[in-house]
Amino acid sequence: MRYAQLTRYGADAPFELRERRAREAGPFEVVVKVHAAGLNPADARGREGMGREGDPPPLGFDVSGVVTAVGAATTKFRPGDDVYGCAGGIGEADGSFSEEMTADERLLAHKPKSLSFREAAAMPLAVITAWEALVERAQITPGELVLVHGGTGGVGHFGVQLARATGAIVHATVSSAEKAELTRDLGAAEAINYRELEVADYVAKYTGGRGYDIVFDTVGGRNLEKSFAALATNGRVATTRPGDGLDLSVMGAKNATLHTVLMLIPLITGRDRERHGALLEKVARMVDDGRIRPLLDPHRFTLDQLGEALSFLDAGKPVGKLAVDIA
CATH class of the missing domain: 3.90.180.10 (Medium-chain alcohol dehydrogenases, catalytic domain)
Structure with a gap:
């Protein structure tokens, strides 16, 4: 062979x-x-x-x-x-x-x-990662408001669908109008072009300033700071790519939790x-x-x-x- x-x-x-x-x-x-x-x-x-x-x-x-x-x-x-x-x-x-x-x-x-x-x-690798992040770590429940960073990405598009399948309300960030359409087709209620809206703007527009119960960050690194900013009080962030040198004080101020996922363990x-x-x-x-x-x-x-x-x-x-x- x-x-x-x-x-x-x-x-x-x-x-x-x-x-x-x-x-x-x-x-x-x-x-x-x-x-x-x-x-x-x-x-x-x-x-x-x-x-x-x-x-x-x-x-x-x-x-x-x-x-x-x-x-x-x-x-x-x-x-x-x-x-x-x-x-x-x-x-x-x-x-x-x-x-x-x-x-x-x-x-x-x-x-x-x-x-x-x-x-x-x-x-397999992508869907297991999304499952572990949302279901096992963040413990998603029906009716929660969930933000997925990278709605058409390899892991992110499964995150959108799994969150929707649990009965959550799903929003996702994308980089183009074409990807926005794909993400809505996968079940996202809102597709947010991050090149056009800052975090504070889309949090105000789509959550009334409350923030998201869960943010699933498949981008990681410095993008986690955006995830922290988008989070509601008592919210949960799950990420596949934790970053170094991040300021976690906002997480403490929101009484929030951060979960990391490495499905290869x-x-x-x-x-x-x-x-x-x-x-x-x-x-x-x-x-x-x-x-x-x-x-x-x-x-x-x-x-x-x-x-x-x-x-x-x-x-x-x-x-x-x-x-x-x-x-």
Whole structure:
């Protein structure tokens, strides 16, 4: 089988297509014939090295495909099952930028029946992140007023839909009229062009000056200061990108809380992995019920164009998510 191997670290580092035999499944693992691999900012950071030394490991977190073999103790899947998950790209694990990968069954779920493999591959890391931020950390409840920064982003567009699915009232920031229309189509009651309105202006206009119960900040860094400013008293901020040197005094003045989310912890530590698989089973049912869907960028790439795809992603060009066609 073919796989893409990074030859060195760097923002423009090339990949080589190499051949190897698929690794046999361990007792609680499955072998997956990969149909598509989702792309995430974490893949671009992995390409750059993130401080690593030595030979680059296999890359690729998100996968969708068909189970071809199962380990001796596997009970969750059978050969022929369509699956998806965030199951590789960490440590010694196989990456999804490969025609086959062997993965921990706990990290996988049955693919939504209504989605193509390419659409399904675009979901796992991003939708798990949005779920952990809004449902588990911020503990969103029906009727709350929620602001999502980056309403058409890879994580943000799932945040809009999950918040709407819980019965919250969702507003989202965008950078253009076209993205505003997309965001409303995903369920946002208001789409706010942050290039046209300052925080104080849209808080006054859309919340009567009260602020938002929850702000989900997928931008992070200095943008968190805008999130703090937009927050209501006793509100909650959840972010995927905490910044350094931020003034948190406004959070204290509002009796607010700040939550950070790194959904890769189960992959890194090996603990609590079954939670991700169970969550993706729940998400698959929501997808098939028409409650959420991936916003897939129309640009298409194949395995031998992986370097171009990651550069396109790193430049911030996609609207929604990118996926690479493998099979």
